[in-house]
Amino acid sequence: MVDEKENTADPEIWVLAERQGKKWQSVTLELLDDAAVLAKRAKWQVAVFVFAKPMDVTDKDCEELAAHGANHVYLMENDDFCEPNGPQKYWAVLENFFVGAKPRLLLAPSTPLWVECVSWLMARWDGTVVSDGVSFKLSPDGDLSVTRYAWRGEAQMTLSLGKDHPWCVCLRPDVAGVGKGNSRAKAEITRRQELSDNNEGVNVKEVFSPDPGDIDLLEADRIVAGGRGLNGAEGFQLLEGLANQLEAGVGATRVAVDLGWVPYSRQIGQTGKAVKPRLYIALGISGASQHVDGMSGSEVIIAINNDPNAHIFKLCHLGFVGEAEPIMQALMKALDPKLESSELVAASKGK
Ligand SMILES: Cc1cc2nc3c(=O)[nH]c(=O)nc-3n(C[C@H](O)[C@H](O)[C@H](O)COP(=O)(O)OP(=O)(O)OC[C@H]3O[C@@H](n4cnc5c(N)ncnc54)[C@H](O)[C@@H]3O)c2cc1C
Secondary structure, three states, X not given: OOOOOOOOOOOEEEEEOOEEOOEEOHHHHHHHHHHHHHHHHHOOEEEEEEEEOOOOOOHHHHHHHHHOOOOEEEEEEOOOOXXXXXXXXXXXXXXXXXXXXXXXXXXXXXXXXXXXXXXXXXXXXXXXXXXXXXXXXXXOOOOEEEEEEXXXXXXXXXXXXXXXXXXXXXXXXXXXXOOOOOOOOOOEEXXXXXXXXXXXXXXXXXXXXXXOOOOOOOOOOEEEEEOHHHOOHHHHHXXXXXXXXXXXXXXXXXXXXXXXXXXXXXXXXXXXXXXXXXXXXXXXXXXOHHHHOOOOOOOEEEEEEOOOOOOHHHHOOEEXXXXXXXXXXXXXXXXXXXXXXXXXXXXXXXX
């Protein structure tokens, strides 16, 4: 059991922070911006929880959280944090932290780890969780309403959570955008060494990337797609290697499907799937309108084609004129310099 903290007079919003390398994930600042708006209106306090390895997060890093609305930053430090482990370590810390105290609202990134973590916590606190959130609003009489994605992002719905809290909203990253922040704002920082919980119900033994051929294209953040210019199923074998490295889904044109190089489930376009990844890499694809119909909503499109006049170059953000195979090999080598040339040749031959 860790220290007790008296219940503060003002209700609190707790925000779970996430970092990538030395930077805050943009979703952390988005959550804080949203929390700050609500806190200002409702006269609540914002506390942000950071799970990190000892001394990985500096006081200067915390200033950025203060700039985006945190009143209090709790740095929970342990060598086991930020490893590929399950959520139990995190919810156990949160549950024990304020004995008997709960936030009015808990905000977390809508990612598998945090959705699972807060679901455990809310089950114990008898609270309500909404994942895939886009925005939320507190009515003057104290009801929280949350707008969330439904039907794989095809529709949105608004849920009213009523007055029964604690509420928990998991917000999709990169929806709200990050505001400017106020660099003069200050936050109280509490640094704590957390004990390791040796009674984990779940031990993660191995973490491996999903098979790119199995990634659901409608959910994929990144897609590497190929067309006739890959010249056969072997070309797709190499493309799969690249997709694997990028943890991307494999997509294809109708021609590639009709030729039997990939199954229909991978087809993108008017008579296939309509996708909206953050990154779409098109290899050996001409950019016919029926294909473009299914991928033009991608955030960033990179095209590789040996014909400088290919239509795909008119809509891509970054284009390379050249042969697909050597460019794929060069990309794979750049992503993993330890890859032997023989492995790349074997991959391109489908071995
Ligand atoms: C009713 C209807 C529905 C359709 N629905 C779909 C759909 O859902 N999805 C879909 O994709 N298509 C669909 N099509 C087909 C569509 O019209 C195109 O025929 C198809 O998208 C073209 O596929 P592609 O780009 O692989 O082939 P191509 O148009 O033949 O283009 C191949 C490209 O590869 C390049 N290339 C060749 N060799 C290399 C190399 N070595 N390195 C690099 N680049 C190279 C070429 O320059 C060319 O630009 C539909 C068509 C109809 C009529």
